[in-house]
Amino acid sequence: MTADPTVTRAPAGVPEETPAPVPARVRPARGFGTASPAEKALRYLLLVTVLLLTVGPFLWQLSTSLKGPGEDVYSRTPGFLPTDPTLDNYVQVADTIPVWTYAANSLTVAAIAVVGNAVGATLAGFVLARLRFRGVRLVLGLFLATLVLPGEVTIVSQYVTVRSLGLTDSLVGVALPGAIAMLNVLLMRTAFQAVPPDLDAAALIDGANVWQRLVHVALPNVRGMLSVVVIFTFIGAWDDFLWPLIVLNNPEKYTLTVGLQYLNGTFSANPRLIAAGTMVAFLPIVAVFATLQRFFFKGVEEGAVKG
Structure with a gap:
């Protein structure tokens, strides 16, 4: 059996180097930018809740100001969008x-x-x-x-x-x-x-x-x-x-x-x-x-x- 000429061997008396072990894949630590889907959903839910609490009253006042006299704003389930928007309220003000x-x-x-x-x-x-x-x-x-x-x-x-x-x-x-x-x-x-x-x-x-x-x-x-x-x-x-x-x-x-x-x-x-x-x-x-x-x-x- 003939030796492969492309393979180099270490000289006599010198130990051959062993190949370095392949490092195991380390799972990145979970931080703020790598949140789980449940954590992301909770964050978005909190953001939407805060948005509704802050912007909701403004949108409700805007909707009320555009409602005509025929729309009842005191009903148990008042409509958010005016059925017949009008600017007469601003004119009366x-x-x-x-x-x-x-x-x-x-x-x-x-x-x-x-x-x-x-x-x-x-x-x-x-x-x-x-x-x-x-x-x-x-x-x-x-x-x-x-x-x-x-x-x-x-x-x-x-x-x-x-x-x-x-x-x-x-x-x-x-x-x-x-x-x-x-x-x-x-x-x-x-x-x-x-x-x-x-x-x-x-x-x-x-x-x-x-x-x-x-x-x-x-x-x-x-x-x-x-x-x-x-x-x-x-x-x-x-x-x-x-x-x-x-x-x-x-x-x-x-x-x-x-x-x-x-x-x-x-x-x-x-x-x-x-x-x-x-x-x-x-x-x-x-x-x-x-x-x-x-x-x-x-x-x-x-x-x-x-x-």
């Missing part, structure tokens, strides 16, 4: 109360609050995050202390301050207490602290002053958090009810949330008009969030800066 005047007043208050927070919270947050001065920890501690007190505790002192300034029964007096929120200052401070110090130091070496470092270095990297501040400020100013009710006396200067109470008292037995008024107050919030949602989610998730 506009004819009953000056809804567009109230909406313009709310928009004015929200605009003042948004501009005040966008400018004031940005400047204060940049100062607390990037500038070093004596007493910075004391100022930060005072900002944190204001978050402990609920708004109802300081509402009397706020009213006394606004009255002493002669701003009662005015839209400026409604918007002034919320022009700069301490929570927004802390949010902007956290966003500025996430900016790498090397960028700020490089701009300082190049001769940039404080304003140039803020505008050209810091602001482009915190646009996401700034949009979060804008959205939260707009929603808070638009939906505020207690403070405008205390400050305003002239019905022509009422905000939308306060003015809708006339609708509730006048047509307490007609939920269609109340639902239509609710939709009028809710749609601007949807429009603002739809416009800034891309920056909003970026601000929520950002933890680093573009290189």
